[in-house]
Amino acid sequence: MRPSNLLAAVAGLVLLMGCARVLDTQVTSISDLPEGRAAGATVAVIGASEDIARSLIFRRAKDRMAAEFRERGFVVVPNAAEPRYVAAVDYRMGEGETTIRELSQPVFGIVGYTRISSGGKVRLAPVHGIIGYEWVPISVTTYGSALMVYIHDTAREEDEARVYEGRVTARGSCGRLDVVLDDMITALFEKFPDRSGRVRVKSELDCD
Template sequence: MQMLPSLRALVTIALSAALAGCVTVNSTTTVFHNITKPETFSIRPTAPISESLEAKSYADLIAQKLIENGWSKSDKAATDVQFAYSIDNGHQEIDSVPVFGQTGGGTTYSSGTVYGGGGFGTYSGTSYTPPTFGIVGASTYSYSVYTRKLMVWIDEKSTKKRIYEATVVSRGSSSSFNVVARCMIDALFKDFPGKSGQTTKISADGNKCVVNETKS
């Protein structure tokens, strides 16, 4: 006979499914710019991360995205691209998942006494109906949520005027910026340079990165 999953197992399965959704990177990107055409550029992280090897790897990713959009990296660049990033210490949030269990059916035992004109008698017996299953309650769990931020600025070197600034903010379960960096950079360069003053919300994951987009 096939064993039915235990209540604890069902709770574990439901909880694991809920936590699996936390790998999604939900980003909000806000852009302001007056870029009219692709330019030559140099790129550098801001202090105090300017010497960080991690930051330099992000510089390469950002540079590649600019090149894909028609820009050219140059030692005599017309523009200066700077960027910074951060991640907070996180905070706890509480959520719940349904608990599945048996809601009816199974084996029922009954007994009693029957009285009549000729006296009385006792009876006992068991009956069986197929069990039914459904939601019998809820289980709560807590998890950490971290806020990650990426900021990029582009200035004209000759005039020192800013021609582009963008901020990407994402929230999720990862306490490492590196885990979500590529997806946040992909979100930043979705339809680059974008419409000035527009906020774009993008859902991303580690495989496809940009998978959904809404604008406001």
Template sequence: MRTLVLLAILALLGGCATSPPTFKAEVSVRHQIASDVAGKRFAFKRDASQAQSLLQRDVEHDVAVALEGYGLTQESNPGRADWLVELAYGVDDGKTVTYNQPVWGTTYYTYYRRVYSGNSYVIVPYYYPSTEVVGSQPVSETVYTRYLAIDIYDRRALARNDFAKLYEGEAKNRSGSSKFDNALPYLTRALFQTFPGTAGTRTVQLPLPPVQP
């Protein structure tokens, strides 16, 4: 029985080892936009800290490409746009997470056989090694949350000081890496898998390139 359990565990671990890596994001969306968005013109709404930011330019490029894929057109002059798009993005300071990690080791189990010796049978023990979980140890790591949030406003309603928010969307990824640039393309793809999409929260998994040995 213990051998069968060990084989099942090893098979499970083998399956995990060969599974392709994925980028996991939690996407939340709330909006009041009709499904037909083709033909809308958009421009980016920037605050003072974003006006001269190279990172802002890169994020705007990725978001603009995603919106253009749904038939929207980017306007360089915000005064001619139907929508104003506001971006927030970055990485938090990280959170320490502690969990128990299994410790593998070698144990032995005994198998008894009857062996004929001389004029009688004797019981002879045989010892077989087995690799299995023999305990656990606490492991701590820092988990960072990388995020991309997008708000879209009706420009004309905003100019009239009316309620103008049309769309709120955010994609978050929790990782041991604090590098935002690596996450940006995947956060954008996760958020714009559908647009404007169905309101609510969902989990999106995107394939990552295989890790080179």
């Protein structure tokens, strides 16, 4: 295979691998929700602050969370409908930290010659292959992000109203909050309501 063809094959493999983006997350959940917590109980999803509540990113997150609650038997209603539970959502993403790493890549050249006979003549043709490796510096930016969800029981006294705390932290190469937030919601509800641990999420959204 000629060097140009081999390079194209390697580049294609790297691109294919890049499509399967996986986000490593850590989920912490604490719950005081009663047994049979769903069973038609009403819940409203709200932003933890006015800035979040007005955000377009929150609108998508709100729809995603509403779908997850419905799958677990809750009835999602507006906050004005006086729901039994109120789920307040908070999230953030850092500016990103850039580090320089070294990537080993092959160096192509002539590794020998082969004899080719044609029309009674013999000629030597070069054989291309890997003659070594070189280290190439690459810039890698990593973003830290977090999702916090607090559920309050409106039927309880204010100082005992909080019945659920869920937190997801993650670090990855995607700097789009809307995409990473979608992945973290997936991780949160995989452990909902009272399990904790590491969750690897294969993202269904493109970060480009």
